[in-house]
Amino acid sequence: MKLKKEIIGWLIVVAVCILIEVLFFNFRALESMFFEKADFTTQYRTENGSLYIEMDNINQHVDNIFLDVDLCDEDSEVDAGEPIFVTISKTDAADSLYYELPDTKIVSGNEQSKYLRLHLSGDSKKILVKLSANDAEKLKVNGIGINEKRPFDFSFIRLIVLFVVLGSIYLFRRKSFLFKEEFSVKNKKQLTVMGVLLVFYGLLIFGILKSNLSYDAWCTEPAPTRQYEMLTKSLSEGHLYLDYEVAPELNDLDNPYDFQSRIEAGGDYLFDIAYYNHNYYVYFGIVPVILLYLPIYLITGILLKTYQVVFFFGILLFAGITMFLYSLIKRYRLKLSFGKFILSHIALLMSAGGTSLVYPGNTYSLAILSGITFVFLGLSFWLFSSDGKGKVSKPLLVLGSLCMALTAGCRPHLAILILASLVIFYEDIKNSRFFSKKGIWNLLSFALPIIVVAVGLMTYNYLRFDSIFEFGAKYNFTGVDMTHQVGSGVKFIQGIWEYIFAPFTIADHFPYLQLRDLSSDYLGYFYLHDMYGGMIWLFPLSMLSLGIFSKKRRGELKKFGIILFVIACVIVLADIWMAGITNRYMYDFTFIFVMVGVIVLFWNAESGAASDSRIKHFLVNFAVLLSFFVQIMAFLIINIQSGLYLRNPDLYYSIEIMFRM
Numbered sequence: 001m002k003l004k005k006e007i008i009g010w011l012i013v014v015a016v017c018i019l020i021e022v023l024f025f026n027f028r029a030l031e032s033m034f035f036e037k038a039d040f041t042t043q044y045r046t047e048n049g050s051l052y053i054e055m056d057n058i059n060q061h062v063d064n065i066f067l068d069v070d071l072c073d074e075d076s077e078v079d080a081g082e083p084i085f086v087t088i089s090k091t092d093a094a095d096s097l098y099y100e101l102p103d104t105k106i107v108s109g110n111e112q113s114k115y116l117r118l119h120l121s122g123d124s125k126k127i128l129v130k131l132s133a134n135d136a137e138k139l140k141v142n143g144i145g146i147n148e149k150r151p152f153d154f155s156f157i158r159l160i161v162l163f164v165v166l167g168s169i170y171l172f173r174r175k176s177f178l179f180k181e182e183f184s185v186k187n188k189k190q191l192t193v194m195g196v197l198l199v200f201y202g203l204l205i206f207g208i209l210k211s212n213l214s215y216d217a218w219c220t221e222p223a224p225t226r227q228y229e230m231l232t233k234s235l236s237e238g239h240l241y242l243d244y245e246v247a248p249e250l251n252d253l254d255n256p257y258d259f260q261s262r263i264e265a266g267g268d269y270l271f272d273i274a275y276y277n278h279n280y281y282v283y284f285g286i287v288p289v290i291l292l293y294l295p296i297y298l299i300t301g302i303l304l305k306t307y308q309v310v311f312f313f314g315i316l317l318f319a320g321i322t323m324f325l326y327s328l329i330k331r332y333r334l335k336l337s338f339g340k341f342i343l344s345h346i347a348l349l350m351s352a353g354g355t356s357l358v359y360p361g362n363t364y365s366l367a368i369l370s371g372i373t374f375v376f377l378g379l380s381f382w383l384f385s386s387d388g389k390g391k392v393s394k395p396l397l398v399l400g401s402l403c404m405a406l407t408a409g410c411r412p413h414l415a416i417l418i419l420a421s422l423v424i425f426y427e428d429i430k431n432s433r434f435f436s437k438k439g440i441w442n443l444l445s446f447a448l449p450i451i452v453v454a455v456g457l458m459t460y461n462y463l464r465f466d467s468i469f470e471f472g473a474k475y476n477f478t479g480v481d482m483t484h485q486v487g488s489g490v491k492f493i494q495g496i497w498e499y500i501f502a503p504f505t506i507a508d509h510f511p512y513l514q515l516r517d518l519s520s521d522y523l524g525y526f527y528l529h530d531m532y533g534g535m536i537w538l539f540p541l542s543m544l545s546l547g548i549f550s551k552k553r554r555g556e557l558k559k560f561g562i563i564l565f566v567i568a569c570v571i572v573l574a575d576i577w578m579a580g581i582t583n584r585y586m587y588d589f590t591f592i593f594v595m596v597g598v599i600v601l602f603w604n605a606e607s608g609a610a611s612d613s614r615i616k617h618f619l620v621n622f623a624v625l626l627s628f629f630v631q632i633m634a635f636l637i638i639n640i641q642s643g644l645y646l647r648n649p650d651l652y653y654s655i656e657i658m659f660r661m
Contacts, residue, residue, distance in 0.1 A: 006177070009170060010167075010170070013163065013166050013167055013170050014163065016166060017159055017162040017163050017166055018159070020162055021154060021155065021158060021159050021162060022154070025153075025155070025158060025659075025661075026152055026153060026154070027661070028064075028115065028117055028150050028661065029149075029150045029151060029152045029153065030152075032063070032064060032115075032147075032148065032149050032150040033149060035063045035064065035147035035148070035149070036060065036061075036147055037145070037146070037147050037148065037149075038058050038060050038062065038146035038147050039057075039058075040055045040056060040057055040058045040126075040146060041055070041056045041057050042054070042055055042056075042144060043056070044141070046136065046137075049132070049136050050130050050131060050132045050136050051069075051130070051131040051132075051136050051139050051141075052128065052129070052130055052131075053067075053128070053129040053131065053141070053144060054126060054127075054128045054129075055126060055127045055128075055129070055144065055146065056125070056126040057125070057126070058123075058124050058125060058126060058127065058146060059123060059124075059125060060123050060124070060147075061120065061122065061123050061124070062090070062092075062118050062120055062124045062127065062146055062147065063117070063118060063147050064115055064116060064117050064118060064146070064147060064148060064150070065088070065115075065116045065118060065127070065129070065144075065145070065146055066114055066115055066116075066143070066144065066145035066146070066148040066150075067086065067106055067114050067116065067129065067131070067144060068111075068114055068141070068142040068143040068144065068145075069084060069106065069108075069114070069131060069139055069140065069141050069142065070108045070109060070139070070140050070142065071084060071108040071133050071134070071135070071138055071139055071140075072138050072139075072140050073138070076140075078108060078109045078140075079108055079109070079138075080108055080109030080110070080650070081107060081108065081109060081110075081649070081650025081651075081653060081654065082107070082108040082109075082133065082134070082650070083105045083106075083107055083108075083133070083649070083653055084105060084106050084107070084108055084131055084132070084133045084139065085103060085104075085105050085131070085132040085133065086103065086104050086105055086106055086116065086129065086130070086131060086132075087100060087101070087103050087129070087130040087132075088100075088101045088104075088116070088118070088127060088128070088129055088130075089101065089127070089128040089129075089130075090118070090120055090124060090127050090128075091124050091125050091126055091127065092120040092121045092122050092123065092124045093121045093122025093123060094121040094122070098128055101118075104116060105653075107653045107654070107657055108133075110653070110654065110657050111151070112150075112151075112153050112657055112658075112660075113653075113657040113660070115148065115150045117661075127146075155658055157658065158658055158659070165629070168625055168628075169621075169625070172339060172342075172343065172621045172624075172625070174614060174617045174618075176339060178337065178338050178339030178342060179337040179338075179339035179340070179617075180337070181337060181338045182335055182336070182337060182338070183329065183335075183336055183337065183338045183340075183341040184338075185326060187338075190338050193338075193342070194322065194342075197342070197345075198315070198318055198319075201314075201315075201318055201349070201354070202314075202315055202318075204355070205311060205314045205354075205355065205358045205359075206311065208355065208358060208359045208635060209307050209310070209311060209358065209359065209361050211644065211648055211651055212359050212360075212361065212635075212642070212643075212644055212647045212648060213307055213361055213647065226306065226363070227273060227282045227284055227363045228282070228284070228288060228289050228293055228306055228309070228363055228366065229293070229303055229304070229305070229306065230242050230243070230244070230282065231282040231286070231289050231293075232289050232293040232294050232297050232303060232304075233297075233303070235289065235294055236294065236297055236298060240281065240460070240463055240464050241279035241280060241281055241464075242270075242273070242279070242280040242281065242282065244270060244280050246269075246275070246278055246279065246280065247267030247268050247269055248267070249265040249266055249267035250262065250265070250267060250269055250275070250278075251278055252265070253265055255481065256275060256477075257275070257475070257477070257481040257482065257483050257484075258481050259478070259479050259480060259481065262477070269477060270477060271477055271478070272476060272477065272478055273476070273477055274464075274465075274472035274473070274475040274476050274477070275475055275477050276464065276465055276472070276475045281464050281465075281472055281475075282472070283471055283472030283473045283475070283476055284363055284364075284366075284367045285367055285370070285371070285408070285409040285410040285411060285412065285471070286409055286457075286460060287370065287374075287406050287409035287410045288309055288313075288366060288367075288370050288410065290409075291406075292304060292309055292312070293309070306361060306362055306363055306366055307361030307362070309366055310357075310358055310360075310361050310362075310365060310366050310369060311358070313366065313369045313370050313373050314354065314358045314369065316373050316377075317349070317352060317354060317369065317372065317373045317376065318349060318354070320373050320374075320376030320377045320380065321345055321348045321349055321352065321376055322345065323376065323377065323380035323381075323384075324348070324376045324379055324380045324383075324595075325341060325344055325345060325348070325598070326380075327379070327380040327381075327383035327384050328383065328557075328598075328599070328602065329341075329602075330383075330384070331383045331384070331386075331387065331388070332556070332557045332602075334602050336602055340601065340602075340620075343620060343621065343624045344598045344601060344602075344624075346624050346625075346627070346628055347539065347541045347594050347597070347598065347623070347624045347627055348376075348591060348594055348595065348598065350539065350627040350628055350631045351539045351541075351542070351587070351590040351591040351593070351594040351627065352369075352372045352376070352587060352590075352591040353365070353368060353369055353372065353584070353587035353591075354631075355631045355632060355634075355635065356583065356584070356587070356631055356634055356635075357369040357372075357584065357587055359635050359642065359643070359644075360584075360641070360642035361642075362642065364584060365584060367410055367411055368410075368411050368584060368585075368587055368588065369587075370410040370411070371407050371410035371411025371414045372411070372414070372587065372591060374403045374404065374406045374407040374410060375403075375404070375407055375414055375417055375591075377399075377400075377403040378400050378401070378402075378403030378404035378406075378407065378417075379400070379404075379417070379420065379424075380400075381396045381397075381399040381400030381403060382396075382397070382400035382401075382404075382420075382421060382424050382425075383424060384396050384400075385397045385400055386424070386425060386427075386428055388427040388428065388556065389427070390428075390431070390433070392428060392433055392442050394441060394442065394445040395445075397442065397445040397446050398445050398446075398448075398449055400446075401445070401446050401447070401448075401449040401450050402449040402453070404417065404418050404421075404450070405418075405449055405450045405452075405453035405454065406453060408453065408454070408457060409453065409457055411588065412471055413571060413574055413575075413588070414571075414588065416567055416570065416571065417564075417567055417592075418450070419563060419567060420560065420563055420564060420567070421446070422563070423556060423559045423560045423563050424560065425446075426556065426559070427556070428442070434446065480525045480527075485525065486524070488522075488524060490522055491522065491526055491576050491577065491580075492573065492576055492577075494520055494522065494526075494581070495572075495575075495576030495580075495581055496572065496576070497534070498516070498518065498528075498531050498534060498581050499534055499535060499572060499575075499576070499581065499586060499589075500534045500535050500536060500572070501534045501536060502516060502531065502533060502534040502537075503533060503534070503537050504516070504532050504533030504534075504537050504538065504630070505517075505532065505533075510636075510655075510656045510659050510660060511633055511636035511637060511638065511656070512633060513532055513533075513630070513633050513634060513636075513637050514532065514637065514638070515530060515531065515532050515637060515638075515639065515640060516531045516532055516533070518531055518581065526580055526581075527579060527580025527581065527582065528580060528581050528582070529580070529581070529582040529583070529641070530582055530583045530584075530640050530641050531581060531582070531583055532583065532634060532637055532640070533630075535586065535589075535590050535593060538586075538590070538627060538630055538631070539590050539593070539594055539623075539627050540622075540623035540626060540627065541594050541597040541598070541601070541620070541623045541624060541627070542590065542593040542594050542596075542597050543597065544596075544597035544598075544600040544601055545561075545565055545568075545593045545594070545596035545597045545600065547597075547600035547603075548561035548562055548565055548596050548599065548600055549562070550600075553603060557599060557603075560599070561595075561596045561599040561600070564592050564595055564596050564599075565592075565593070565596045567592060568589045568592035568593050568596070569589075571588050571589040571592070572589050575588055575589070583634075583640075601620065636652065636655065
């Protein structure tokens with residue numbers, strides 16, 4: 001009986017999706033069935049690189065215009081996917097002279113985009129259409145129509161998107177089977193569901209990477225995003241500097257880090273790469289190269305592409321989050337529903353950059369993504385290694401410390417999370433399981449991996465920059481002299497607002513999300529880039545983190561949450577002071593705040609849905625699903641760095657037309 005109800009429920013979801021596809025997304029096709037086709041005369045002219053089409057003697061109400069125009073290449077073949085910008089000037093009962101309407105666009109080779117719905121007053125006598133493209137001389141007019149019948153367009157891709165959205169809402173409803181079963185690693189059905197989610201996530205990020213990287217992307221990609229590949233070749237040749245000849249103009253400068261001086265001096269130089277003692281170096285952490293790039297290159301001769309390694313760490317991040325949640329449940333003997341486990345997983349995956357750090361597929365995102373992944377793995381192994389009651393696993397201690405130490409070789413300031421060990425092993429330390437004769441092997445298991453990695457990184461730093469603590473960011477060739485960079489507490493005002501509280505900007509047209517205006521009156525250098533909302537809006541579950549200070553709660557789990565919260569606050573301030581404000585830096589701390597929010601959620605979680613209030617259940621579901629869909633939509637924001645609009649405009653316009661009304 002329950003299975004029958006579940007099947008009926010999913011059939012209703014499918015039926016609703018089909019109805020929305022037919023009645024909503026094809027509404028323009030349905031309404032055009034009642035339009036009265038118009039006759040008119042047409043005149044063409046080319047002026048200032050644009051094609052003008054004037055339709056005269058219409059003398060009736062205009063509901064739509066069909067512009068069957070394509071941009072063709074040298075062989076007169078349609079150049080599909082290219083935008084053609086359209087400006088319509090109308091006359092009607094309200095305007096006897098031409099009144100210019102807002103600009104829009106059609107897409108060459110896309111028939112649905114060529115039907116433009118107009119909303120005019122009364123009858124029109126004439127209409128002027130201006131068409132602009134990269135090369136207006138190659139515009140080919142196949143036909144023009146007014147009040148044409150728009151063809152019905154049933155899109156299976158759009159239907160799948162609808163099913164994912166509505167299916168997610170239905171799947172995480174309060175009475176779903178997900179919230180009736182207690183989470184258990186022994187439950188085969190739950191393991192199957194997690195496997196399906198992993199496959200879905202893998203296909204999602206694979207599709208994002210494939211659609212965002214053109215076939216020849218790695219032939220044309222600038223050097224700053226290929227730093228790991230360049231470093232791999234250098235290490236294979238036995239040196240740390242990059243095999244890139246330094247322009248003599250740089251060596252002659254008194255201060256090569258002065259951006260304007262470099263420009264005036266001329267000569268080629270690598271941007272966003274460290275320069276020291278007449279050599280170029282990679283200032284991003286070396287760990288991904290040591291673990292993946294270099295071994296594979298030495299063994300097979302294959303030089304991995306960075307997007308491939310990004311994909312690998314995306315999958316590893318999924319596994320690391322799964323381990324972390326299970327380690328929390330096991331260590332602190334928590335009981336919660338499988339549904340809450342999945343929701344927590346999605347929240348952490350999104351807040352850790354599971355999509356936003358993946359889609360650029362470059363060095364910048366890999367450095368952060370790999371660091372966050374090792375944090376999840378390290379904390380998980382540490383939590384698994386001790387039950388706080390006397391049993392300590394040395395192999396798991398070693399793995400935990402190794403992963404946490406490797407974090408410093410990816411994203412150095414995330415290594416501050418090593419301090420969380422003070423809480424995780426507090427009971428063991430208090431009961432002499434580390435600092436005593438019998439606990440010496442526990443102490444060595446914990447400390448040696450950290451010391452070995454630290455010594456390796458310090459040596460690496462010293463050999464390059466003559467300082468064991470210098471990773472090279474200070475010597476980065478960027479738009480400002482980082483060696484003389486100064487900070488100011490004034491930055492914290494805008495930084496905290498943009499990183500934590502700023503609402504996202506929503507538009508009424510695709511892709512609905514927009515980049516925020518980051519203009520500032522700070523009279524000094526302040527890096528501001530690509531923000532589309534603050535943490536509490538993008539990852540609402542982070543707001544639960546404040547509940548960690550509840551006086552009703554006691555114990556180690558609360559202390560663990562508090563130290564994570566404090567560390568996250570420190571990282572926020574450090575990022576603002578040292579780096580500035582940009583979307584990818586958010587992921588240094590958002591996942592930590594969400595970690596704390598998940599702990600608070602786990603406190604109040606129960607195995608059955610009956611004990612969960614409707615409002616509370618709705619708010620948690622809404623917060624998590626909002627995070628997921630906003631992070632997917634962020635990939636489509638116009639002009640966001642490495643987004644689809646800039647990387648693959650053909651596909652972007654195809655998607656835009658698909659959701660245009």
